[in-house]
Amino acid sequence: MFHLLQIVDTVSKTLQNTSGSTGGEPLSFFDLIVMGGWVMVPLGLMLLLAVYFFAERYIAIRHVSKLDSNFMNIIRDHIVSGNVVAARSFAKNTNNPVAHIIDKGIQRIGKPIDSIEKSMDNVGQLEMYNMEKNLAVLSFVSKAAPIFGFVGTLIGLMQLFSDIHRANEVEIGVISQGIYTKLITSISGLVIGLIAYLGYSYLNTQVDKAANKMEAAAADFLDVLQEPTR
Numbered sequence: 001m002f003h004l005l006q007i008v009d010t011v012s013k014t015l016q017n018t019s020g021s022t023g024g025e026p027l028s029f030f031d032l033i034v035m036g037g038w039v040m041v042p043l044g045l046m047l048l049l050a051v052y053f054f055a056e057r058y059i060a061i062r063h064v065s066k067l068d069s070n071f072m073n074i075i076r077d078h079i080v081s082g083n084v085v086a087a088r089s090f091a092k093n094t095n096n097p098v099a100h101i102i103d104k105g106i107q108r109i110g111k112p113i114d115s116i117e118k119s120m121d122n123v124g125q126l127e128m129y130n131m132e133k134n135l136a137v138l139s140f141v142s143k144a145a146p147i148f149g150f151v152g153t154l155i156g157l158m159q160l161f162s163d164i165h166r167a168n169e170v171e172i173g174v175i176s177q178g179i180y181t182k183l184i185t186s187i188s189g190l191v192i193g194l195i196a197y198l199g200y201s202y203l204n205t206q207v208d209k210a211a212n213k214m215e216a217a218a219a220d221f222l223d224v225l226q227e228p229t230r
Helices: 002-016 029-035 040-065 071-080 084-092 097-107 113-132 135-167 172-225
Strands: none
Touching (some): 071 084, 071 172, 135 172
């Protein structure tokens, strides 16, 4: 119990004298990262992965979500007027998930509505897969980073008590490395995990919005097919 009280007291003093180990100058960000130990390497890689895949998916999803507001009106006019070739050409030349679904529906014109709807659903599932591709990386980082931070915490504690055991006394210089490792890895893991989680949630929201657009366009197209031609 006496040693535990000594450790608590020493931790308090250490946090108040963080500049002592650098001759009175505050530790730089790089110094803190180095003191975090080897656990900071996988955490840094996870941060890079999270940033890269968020940017890649954000650009891709934003690109495929763009659609001319008059797209369905133009398709409707061509279909109702009986100009299926023009409708197919317009949809085929539009690089967008909604256009791909409509293009598949146009290809199936003349078949039962159920068959057309099923074909469009299949294309919609493929488009959803393409949009959600690599989102699993962000989900993985959001869960794994805090765990690695916790591992760093345990390593810091092990180093701390090992050094105390070898020194047979409690000194600020002996336990500071373990304390820094514990705090730095824990905070880094939580922050990286939070960044990845927020990015994952945001992109999932954008995918859901794109899915709603695809479903609405498919429903409109099926309605158009049941309208009388001019």
